[in-house]
Amino acid sequence: MNRSLRALAALALAVAALGAHAQQQGITDTEILIGDVMPLTGPPALGGIAHNIGVRVAVAEVNAAGGINGRKVRLITEDDGYVNTRTIQAVRKLATVDKVFGITTVSGANQGLAALPVIEQTGVLTFSVMGFSKQLYDPVKKNVFVIGQTYDVLFDDMTTFMAKKYPGRKWGIVSQDDESGEIVREGFERAAKAASLNVVSRQIYKKGQQDFSSEMAKFKHDGGDILIAGGIVNENVAMVKELERLGLKVPMGMFYVGRYPITLELMGAASDGTLWADYVEAETGPKGAAFLERVKKTVSEDEFKRVNRFTLTGYASARTMFEAIRQCGKAVTWACAIDRLEAMRGYDTGVMAPVAFSKTSHFSVQKPIVMEAVYGTRSFKPVP
The missing domain is CATH 3.40.50.2300 (Response regulator)
Incomplete structure (x- = not known):
């Protein structure tokens, strides 16, 4: 009888664990769903489109290599037009309707601040790399990570x-x-x-x-x-x-x-x-030029004309997020990804100085160039 009870208890724990795993939004047995929010229309689209290209290159690279631990990455992109209200709507949609696992960036500094309450409330893993304010990383926000350098x-x-x-x-x-x-x-x-x-x-x-x-x-x-x-x-x-x-x-x-x-x-x-x-590599430098060659093979000729320094920040953001997910193995959760990011020391994206975070700092301070x-x-x- 005791043996049967123990077996039932073990089975219950296993089912509970599987249930918890299945409940992590944006993660299935075959797919990892991520999003980004940026201006794709209007003058600020100059940076937004370039950033999106960088994220797409990162997605294409990991998928071509078989995905992350067997899961392919799918990207949903939202255009906020660099308007705060649209940023909030886009983040809410990605987090609560599309249910993405992570967001590679949230437009500019003001837009990130405007969407911060939604980001913190939903718990969705979020990066900020296009433009950022000190309030995004000081004090530390549990699910927000910033890569860049201050003015x-x-x-x-x-x-x-x-x-x-x-x-x-x-x-x-x-x-x-x-x-x-x-x-x-x-x-x-x-x-x-x-x-x-x-x-x-x-x-x-x-x-x-x-x-x-x-x-x-x-x-x-x-x-x-x-x-x-x-x-x-x-x-x-x-x-x-x-x-x-x-x-x-x-x-x-x-x-x-x-x-x-x-x-x-x-x-x-x-x-x-x-x-x-x-704080990103010059596009004509050795690392920058090597990266652009990979970009050229991934996007159309017209898209390649839209590439600029924000393509490198988009790529770095996505690759950093993917590395944290990779280190979580099959059991990918927000808690695990955050833990892996906080333990990250010197992750080399190839397009800027190595990325590093800690439990007390979610701001990876990049070397000026x-x-x-x-x-x-x-x-x-x-x-x-």
């Missing part, structure tokens, strides 16, 4: 690099009148203080501003001969064009949010030699 560190690193490359210059900085601009200024001022730079011009512009004639005229009047341009795309294009009109050719430093081939096209020949802060624009090929090359 202040990027500008600190680039300013320090430029100070060594161009000693004795008179510095100027133009930045935006919002939180992002404040962070840009923080990084620049930290480097300026450490290197005792001669800063002759500090200017702040209004978000959405299009005309920078007065700012560039003041920079020239102040005697500036090296500039940190803290704009996005149109703002930095306008600054470069205005300096060209004034006949002023000076070293300029910018950052990754505007690092697109189309940006160089809009700036024209004056963009040649401009410096850019990033400075690149130089090459107008002739509308590309960016790594600097020595």
Whole structure:
């Protein structure tokens, strides 16, 4: 009798375990369902489409290799148009209707913050790599992981690099009148203080501003001969064009949010030699070029024309998530994937510095990389 009871108890535990396994959303015996939320329409689609291509390349690679522990990966993509309300709707749909296991990214910083309550409530494993705010990782959010680098560190690193490359210059900085601009200024001022730079011009512009004639005229009047341009795309294009009109050719430093081939096209020949802060490999560097060759084999010719630095972030995000899932073996759960991510030390995606998290930090801080624009090929090359 006792033996029979023990057998029944063991059977009950086995059934319960199988039931718990079956209940993990987004996981079946043959499939792993993931999603991403990004702008696929409107101006921000420049980054969103590129990111999506990177995720799709990662999916294609693992599926071509037989999947993750025998399970094929399927991707559902939602377009939020870079609108907060649509981001919330998209995340809710993926998490509660499609029931995906994980989301590779949630659009930009503001969109991620807007969707955070839904992300935390549903428990869906979520990455943020396109744009992120400190509130997404500090304090630690159990199911949210961020890969990237903060603006202040990027500008600190680039300013320090430029100070060594161009000693004795008179510095100027133009930045935006919002939180992002404040962070840009923080990084620049930290480097300026450490290197005792001669800063002759500090200017702040209004978000959405299009005309920078007065700012560039003041920079020239102040005697500036090296500039940190803290704009996005149109703002930095306008600054470069205005300096060209004034006949002023000076070293300029910018950052990754505007690092697109189309940006160089809009700036024209004056963009040649401009410096850019990033944390992914330069597409023309050894690792970047090798990655693009794989991308070219995966997507159409028209899609390949949409590839940019966000393709690398999309790929890195997806591969990191897949690695955590792989380490869970057959019994894939959110708890296991989170545990594997928190134990991750130096996972090499091949497109940026190794990824690392811990229980106390869900922010993988990536090594800054400075690149130089090459107008002739509308590309960016790594600097020595």
